[in-house]
Amino acid sequence: MTNRILPAGLILIAIAIFLAYVRPTLIGPIAGLSAGVDQYKAALTAADRYDAREAELASERDQLAPDALSRLTTFLPDGVDNVRMILDLTALAGRSGISLSGFSIRDGSQSASGSGLASGSLVDSVDLSVTATGTYGAFRSFLTGIETSLRPMDLINLDVKGSATGVYTYTLTLRIYWLR
Amino acid sequence: MAISPQIPTSFVPRQPTDAGQRRRRTGANLFLLVSIAILAVAILAAGGTFAYEKYLQSVTTADAAKLATAEANIDPNTVEGFVRLRNRLTAAGGLLDDHIALSQFLTTLEGATLSTVSFDGLNVQVADDRSAKVTMTGTAKSFNSLAAQSAAFANVPTIKRALFSNFDVDKAGLVSFSVAFDLDAKTVIGNPAADAPPAPAMASTTATTTASTTGASVPAPTTTPPPPSGTQPATPPAAPPL
Numbered sequence: 001m002t003n004r005i006l007p008a009g010l011i012l013i014a015i016a017i018f019l020a021y022v023r024p025t026l027i028g029p030i031a032g033l034s035a036g037v038d039q040y041k042a043a044l045t046a047a048d049r050y051d052a053r054e055a056e057l058a059s060e061r062d063q064l065a066p067d068a069l070s071r072l073t074t075f076l077p078d079g080v081d082n083v084r085m086i087l088d089l090t091a092l093a094g095r096s097g098i099s100l101s102g103f104s105i106r107d108g109s110q111s112a113s114g115s116g117l118a119s120g121s122l123v124d125s126v127d128l129s130v131t132a133t134g135t136y137g138a139f140r141s142f143l144t145g146i147e148t149s150l151r152p153m154d155l156i157n158l159d160v161k162g163s164a165t166g167v168y169t170y171t172l173t174l175r176i177y178w179l180r
Numbered sequence: 181m182a183i184s185p186q187i188p189t190s191f192v193p194r195q196p197t198d199a200g201q202r203r204r205r206t207g208a209n210l211f212l213l214v215s216i217a218i219l220a221v222a223i224l225a226a227g228g229t230f231a232y233e234k235y236l237q238s239v240t241t242a243d244a245a246k247l248a249t250a251e252a253n254i255d256p257n258t259v260e261g262f263v264r265l266r267n268r269l270t271a272a273g274g275l276l277d278d279h280i281a282l283s284q285f286l287t288t289l290e291g292a293t294l295s296t297v298s299f300d301g302l303n304v305q306v307a308d309d310r311s312a313k314v315t316m317t318g319t320a321k322s323f324n325s326l327a328a329q330s331a332a333f334a335n336v337p338t339i340k341r342a343l344f345s346n347f348d349v350d351k352a353g354l355v356s357f358s359v360a361f362d363l364d365a366k367t368v369i370g371n372p373a374a375d376a377p378p379a380p381a382m383a384s385t386t387a388t389t390t391a392s393t394t395g396a397s398v399p400a401p402t403t404t405p406p407p408p409s410g411t412q413p414a415t416p417p418a419a420p421p422l
Contacts, residue, residue, distance in 0.1 A: 007215030162300030
């Protein structure tokens with residue numbers, strides 16, 4: 001009888017160890033820790049990919065000439081900077097033989113036709129209205145200067161009134177963009 | 181004489197052997213050994229589980245430290261710089277693709293205007309899709325000239341649905357009119373450099389930004405380019421050409 005009780009007791013102890021510690025630990029803390037380790041591994045892999053991508057992008061950016069980057073920033077600045085734009089337009093008009101007056105600014109999103117920019121657009125815009133006076137040839141020269149300006153301006157509205165003197169009045173609405 | 185097998189060879193009584201009892205003792209020992217083995221396995225499993233848990237904890241701690249270091253090495257300004265550069269390049273491409281250059285339209289208009297017709301008023305409104313609506317007022321030498329002008333506009337593919345209206349004939353026989361038409365986006369979008377007269381460079385009034393805001397480095401012309409002869413009215417220039 002005793003010879004059978006001892007082995008049975010040992011087996012019960014073994015079962016108790018398995019049920020009370022091994023199994024709960026495996027499906028509890030160890031499973032959680034294992035999942036956490038997997039997440040850390042994934043995050044570290046992503047961090048490695050980020051480092052590689054950052055180095056790749058930095059290399060590509062460094063291949064761009066600083067002057068090109070500067071021109072790109074001028075092309076699409078971080079802000080509207082409409083005062084400097086007006087100064088530039090006035091200077092251009094002076095060289096073209098055009099006189100400017102009556103500058104007004106309106107938010108591009110509030111214009112009658114809408115800004116033409118999607119809601120997820122990367123740029124914002126304002127509409128700059130100005131009245132110009134000069135000959136047709138001077139205006140063409142001025143217009144070409146606007147169209148070939150490094151900072152893009154879209155002439156969305158043009159109104160020309162003739163006169164007997166050959167000097168016309170031009171009302172322009174220019175849309176100016178900047179990076180949102 | 182042979183001894184019969186039924187006759188015992190010895191008078192000493194012998195104890196009967198109990199083979200069955202020895203077999204029961206061996207089975208009990210085997211059961212004990214198996215139970216000990218099972219217990220040993222259970223103890224080893226518990227130890228292994230404990231050790232594995234500690235190992236995972238140490239790995240987690242080490243990985244957390246590595247991740248914290250990796251996160252600390254990420255410069256938000258660098259990321260922001262890359263994002264803005266990408267956005268700037270993307271947006272710049274879109275703006276260039278849709279850049280409005282009405283010089284092309286004016287050049288087209290100059291080429292399509294007859295010498296017997298002149299315009300004294302022009303309005304161009306560009307829609308978001310880069311199509312445009314044009315309204316013009318002008319004067320023609322005669323109705324025949326006006327008909328020829330209508331045919332000339334009809335021959336320009338980018339001028340759509342030209343509609344002449346508001347006719348009036350003055351004492352000199354000149355026909356005043358208005359015309360409205362739509363412009364194809366191809367006429368509105370594009371590069372004006374190919375067919376436009378030289379333009380003075382747009383520059384800042386300050387020297388520091390002259391280079392940065394200059395798009396065309398063409399020197400300013402000493403004289404303004406004359407309008408094409410097609411826009412010069414044959415009749416006295418009561419209505420100057422545009």
